Amino acid sequence: MKSTAYIFYCSPAGTTRHLGEVLARSLDRSLERVEVCELGRNRVREEEVLAEIAEAVDRVVVFVGSPVYSSHALPLVMDLIARLPRRPEAYAVPFVTWGGATSGLALAEMGEALIASGYGLVGAAKVAAVHSLMWEAEEPLAAGHPDSEDDRMVRELALAVAANLLRAQPRLLDSCVLDYQPAAAAAVMARQNLDLARQTLPPRKVDEDRCCSCGVCAENCPVGALSLEPRPVFSASCILCFNCVRTCPEDAFEVDLSPIHSYIRQRARDFNEQPLTRTFLPV
Numbered sequence: 001m002k003s004t005a006y007i008f009y010c011s012p013a014g015t016t017r018h019l020g021e022v023l024a025r026s027l028d029r030s031l032e033r034v035e036v037c038e039l040g041r042n043r044v045r046e047e048e049v050l051a052e053i054a055e056a057v058d059r060v061v062v063f064v065g066s067p068v069y070s071s072h073a074l075p076l077v078m079d080l081i082a083r084l085p086r087r088p089e090a091y092a093v094p095f096v097t098w099g100g101a102t103s104g105l106a107l108a109e110m111g112e113a114l115i116a117s118g119y120g121l122v123g124a125a126k127v128a129a130v131h132s133l134m135w136e137a138e139e140p141l142a143a144g145h146p147d148s149e150d151d152r153m154v155r156e157l158a159l160a161v162a163a164n165l166l167r168a169q170p171r172l173l174d175s176c177v178l179d180y181q182p183a184a185a186a187a188v189m190a191r192q193n194l195d196l197a198r199q200t201l202p203p204r205k206v207d208e209d210r211c212c213s214c215g216v217c218a219e220n221c222p223v224g225a226l227s228l229e230p231r232p233v234f235s236a237s238c239i240l241c242f243n244c245v246r247t248c249p250e251d252a253f254e255v256d257l258s259p260i261h262s263y264i265r266q267r268a269r270d271f272n273e274q275p276l277t278r279t280f281l282p283v
């Protein structure tokens with residue numbers, strides 16, 4: 001039976017996109033068709049791709065990628081999983097990038113949600129990626145990741161998934177393997193979320209003298225949460241990625257992230273999660 005791969009991801013700072021591209025290149029050689037859809041930018045295209053999945057006659061494998069934010073996948077990624085159409089011959093591979101503090105519960109929660117949407121798991125991956133809140137820090141956590149070894153592991157995952165899909169009955173991953181956090185750490189992570197992070201992260205105040213209303217911040221907002229009136233104004237759909245702050249050519253946002261950097265480093269020490277990058281396949 002032929003197989004088509006659909007690769008969905010949200011990637012404010014680009015590392016999850018990079019892995020989506022590695023997957024797409026690897027799968028392109030072994031599957032009939034590979035379609036890539038970045039989440040958050042174009043809802044109409046998302047709906048078109050979802051409609052295509054519903055009608056596809058081929059076997060379908062959906063790769064869904066999210067950065068880990070506050071120990072979980074991004075809400076818009078979980079929303080996509082909930083919107084996946086129910087259909088026969090549906091398989092999935094969740095993958096996350098995480099910044100060296102903890103990969104949290106994201107992969108387990110994505111796996112559980114994919115199964116609830118009727119998609120059998122045929123693989124999964126957690127991949128270390130430079131921490132996207134630490135671009136100004138000396139020695140950011142997970143600096144240099146994803147590196148060539150991470151890419152190689154992701155390529156091997158893609159090839160193993162493609163080979164598995166050639167079977168009459170593809171082997172399924174036991175979702176228990178994604179529940180890899182120690183119980184005490186998992187209890188802490190379960191209490192973390194983006195709404196709490198919203199209260200903890202410093203406010204982004206715009207220096208009106210520096211801001212020239214150029215719009216670069218709005219262009220780089222992955223979810224269209226920023227409007228220029230004529231200075232930046234954030235809507236409730238902001239996911240706290242800090243792309244606007246990072247990409248402003250005038251350095252117009254007044255934000256001190258150094259206390260957050262200390263907090264993130266402390267979390268990395270507390271959780272001491274190993275290995276940094278790991279792929280999961282059915283046995």
Ligand SMILES: Cc1cc2nc3c(=O)[nH]c(=O)nc-3n(C[C@H](O)[C@H](O)[C@H](O)COP(=O)(O)O)c2cc1C
Binds near residue numbers: 098130133240
């Ligand atoms: C608001 C926010 C929360 C984050 N929370 C975590 C976290 O809980 N654990 C972690 O290891 N990294 C965390 N990160 C770092 C990202 O997961 C990591 O840098 C990821 O690779 C970013 O993906 P992207 O490059 O596709 O945007 C967080 C980043 C942001 C902006």
Ligand code: SF4
Binds near residue numbers: 206249253
């Ligand atoms: S990128 Fe900076 S200077 Fe340009 S509109 Fe945004 S805040 Fe203002």
Ligand code: SF4
Binds near residue numbers: 224
């Ligand atoms: S407004 Fe800024 S922090 Fe919020 S989602 Fe957009 S780019 Fe990210």
